[in-house]
Amino acid sequence: MRRRLLLAATLMLGALFAPAAAAQDYAAPPAAATQDDAVQHATNVPERVDIITPHITDSHSLEYPCLAPGWACHLELPRWKPIHIGGLTLDLSPTKHVVFLWIAAALCLVVLIGGARAHGGSKPDKSPRGFSNGIEAVVLYLRNEVVMPNVGPHGDRYVPFVLTLFFFILFANLLGMIPYGATATGNISVTAVLALITFVMVEVAGMRTLGKKYIGTIVFWPHDMPLALKLPMTVIMTPVELFGKFTKPIALAIRLFANMTAGHVMVLALIGMIFTFGASFIGLAVFPFVMVVAIMLLELFVAFLQAFIFALLSAVFIGQIREAAH
Amino acid sequence: MRKILTLSLFLLAAPAYAAEPAESTSLMSPNTGLMFWTLIIFITLWIVLARYAFKPITAAVEAREAALREAIEAAKRDRDEAALLLLQHRAKIEDARADAQRFIADARTAGEKVRAHMLEEAKAEQQEMLGRARREIEAERDRAIAQLRREAVELAISGAEKVIERNLDSDANRKIVETFLASIPVSKPDRASR
Numbered sequence: 001m002r003r004r005l006l007l008a009a010t011l012m013l014g015a016l017f018a019p020a021a022a023a024q025d026y027a028a029p030p031a032a033a034t035q036d037d038a039v040q041h042a043t044n045v046p047e048r049v050d051i052i053t054p055h056i057t058d059s060h061s062l063e064y065p066c067l068a069p070g071w072a073c074h075l076e077l078p079r080w081k082p083i084h085i086g087g088l089t090l091d092l093s094p095t096k097h098v099v100f101l102w103i104a105a106a107l108c109l110v111v112l113i114g115g116a117r118a119h120g121g122s123k124p125d126k127s128p129r130g131f132s133n134g135i136e137a138v139v140l141y142l143r144n145e146v147v148m149p150n151v152g153p154h155g156d157r158y159v160p161f162v163l164t165l166f167f168f169i170l171f172a173n174l175l176g177m178i179p180y181g182a183t184a185t186g187n188i189s190v191t192a193v194l195a196l197i198t199f200v201m202v203e204v205a206g207m208r209t210l211g212k213k214y215i216g217t218i219v220f221w222p223h224d225m226p227l228a229l230k231l232p233m234t235v236i237m238t239p240v241e242l243f244g245k246f247t248k249p250i251a252l253a254i255r256l257f258a259n260m261t262a263g264h265v266m267v268l269a270l271i272g273m274i275f276t277f278g279a280s281f282i283g284l285a286v287f288p289f290v291m292v293v294a295i296m297l298l299e300l301f302v303a304f305l306q307a308f309i310f311a312l313l314s315a316v317f318i319g320q321i322r323e324a325a326h
Numbered sequence: 327m328r329k330i331l332t333l334s335l336f337l338l339a340a341p342a343y344a345a346e347p348a349e350s351t352s353l354m355s356p357n358t359g360l361m362f363w364t365l366i367i368f369i370t371l372w373i374v375l376a377r378y379a380f381k382p383i384t385a386a387v388e389a390r391e392a393a394l395r396e397a398i399e400a401a402k403r404d405r406d407e408a409a410l411l412l413l414q415h416r417a418k419i420e421d422a423r424a425d426a427q428r429f430i431a432d433a434r435t436a437g438e439k440v441r442a443h444m445l446e447e448a449k450a451e452q453q454e455m456l457g458r459a460r461r462e463i464e465a466e467r468d469r470a471i472a473q474l475r476r477e478a479v480e481l482a483i484s485g486a487e488k489v490i491e492r493n494l495d496s497d498a499n500r501k502i503v504e505t506f507l508a509s510i511p512v513s514k515p516d517r518a519s520r
Contacts, residue, residue, distance in 0.1 A: 057353055058360065082359075091359040098363045105371045112379035119386035127390060139383050159384070160376030168371055184364075189357045193364040261353070 052268045056186055056261055058097045063180045072180065097184040104171040104184065111135060112167060142166055142311065150315040151205075152322050158315070161201055165194065166311035173260060173303035177296070185306075186260035188253065195253035198314045199246075206321035217324050218242060248317055252310060259306045263299040267292060482507060 066073040080093040094102075118132030127133055147162045148155050169185055176183025184190050207214045220237035222230055270292045278285030486503050 053353070058357060088358065090362055091357075092362065093359065094363070095357070095360060097360055101364060101367050105367050108371055109374060109379075112375055112383075116379045116382040116386075119382055136383055136387065139380065140387060143384070160380045161372060163380055164368070164372040164375050167375070168368060187357075187360065188354055189360040190364045192356065193361045194368065197365070197368060 051272060052265055055268055056183070056264050058095045058182075058187055060093070060095055062096055062099060065180055096182045097187050097190060100175050100182045100184045101172065101190065104168060104175055107171045107175075108164075108167045111171075112139075115139075139163060146308075146312050147315045150312070150319040152319050155315075155319075158201075158205065158318055162311045162315050162318075165198070165314055166307050169194070169256065169310050170304060170307035173307055174300075176260065176264065177300060177303060183260045183264060185256055186264060188257045191253040191257040194256070194310070195249035198252060198310075198317065199249040201314070202248075202317045202321050203245075205318045206324065209322040210324065217245075217321060248313075252313060256306050256310055259302055263295070263302055267295050267299065270295060479507065 060077050060079065062075040062077060063072045064075060065071060077094050077096070077099065080091070082089045082091040084090070112135065115128075115132040115135035118128035119136075128136065142163055143159050147159050151158050151162075172185040172190070173183065175181045176186060185194075206217055210217070218238065218241060220234050220241050222233055225233065270288045273288035274285045274292065277288055482503055483500070486499055489499065
């Protein structure tokens with residue numbers, strides 16, 4: 001067990017050399033832009049350039065490392081004609097975040113199916129070695145310590161859902177940590193859909209487990225009260241119950257979105273400060289630099305933490321509705 | 327250090343950062359296309375992972391747990407069996423020891439018996455030998471007495487002959503001596519012969 005934990009820890013540490021490289025990447029835009037402006041306008045007044053918003057919002061191009069000015073080239077993504085379904089317009093052309101979701105999903109597939117392959121066929125009493133063992137440790141931990149205790153009896157069928165949530169969000173978060181990457185989970189659309197799926201999953205779990213009693217989770221109907229009290233209680237509490245149903249996924253969506261966005265804004269702001277400080281006296285740049293590295297490390301931790309929290313809370317919500325007996 | 331920093335600043339400050347496309351979306355505006363993609367990607371991932379990743383991993387882990395449990399059970403069984411065997415062996419050793427003790431005790435009593443028997447035999451033999459010796463001695467003595475008596479008779483006769491040669495009737499005298507000799511008790515010459 002100890003060895004497995006060690007492997008999981010190594011897995012986490014493995015990603016740690018990203019920050020230094022990332023700092024360089026983020027550093028490119030502001031300095032470059034300032035220089036550019038200075039050349040073009042030949043004025044001493046630096047134009048204000050927003051380096052943060054483009055980084056944390058979606059776009060139709062991908063950045064990739066190259067020797068061009070700014071150390072980044074842009075790959076324009078194809079644009080497809082929007083599809084109209086009724087009144088709804090769906091623009092399915094891939095954006096940066098869509099691409100990073102694909103990558104995250106592909107990584108999930110490679111890592112997890114690869115981990116599963118390592119188990120394949122061989123003697124059942126032998127655990128796999130190395131990375132697969134680490135994956136297995138994480139999967140087992142989430143299954144036995146997060147999903148099963150929270151979801152309650154017969155929680156087996158909800159394990160894949162929660163595990164998929166965890167790994168998908170984790171890889172999406174981590175992709176934002178590497179240079180030229182983008183954080184798809186820092187996009188409210190993505191987190192909103194993930195929360196929506198969780199919401200549906202929770203309600204379906206409620207219907208499945210409670211059957212007819214599921215109505216009780218919507219309409220508040222206290223059995224041990226006189227009718228005169230029952231009716232006003234129902235009138236007052238039903239909106240509260242309904243409200244509760246929706247606040248949980250909304251909180252999920254906003255928590256993940258805000259955490260990922262805030263961390264990146266912080267890092268970018270501090271990277272900007274490296275250049276602001278360095279412009280007056282180069283030695284001063286050390287302080288924001290150290291802070292950037294520290295915040296980067298924190299962000300790595302947060303990437304794991306938020307994925308874990310999303311998965312954990314989903315399991316908790318499923319467990320709550322399954323044992324709700326009003 | 328300073329040089330490196332300056333250099334890196336210079337390098338990074340190289341011209342033209344290609345500006346983001348103008349229609350860069352705002353932070354909070356939802357994008358239906360992205361939402362749709364998220365949904366599709368997540369659902370697909372969920373189905374595929376559930377089928378090809380989590381199921382095999384869980385199955386493998388469960389199989390391993392079962393194997394381990396079985397191994398532990400088997401070990402426990404073996405241990406119990408070994409303990410039982412040990413107990414049996416201990417009992418057997420105890421038995422053997424008791425047997426040995428009994429054998430020794432038996433041998434001892436048998437030895438005692440033999441010794442007593444032999445002692446008795448020896449005593450009896452000694453007694454017998456003693457008796458035989460006594461009997462032989464007695465026979466010897468009787469023979470000696472008889473001889474002595476005969477010789478005494480001879481002596482007496484020869485003595486008497488001498489006397490009678492000088493006297494008259496030897497037969498009458500001989501009778502007198504015979505009667506005299508017969509009157510002498512047996513014990514007296516016995517004591518004298520010793």
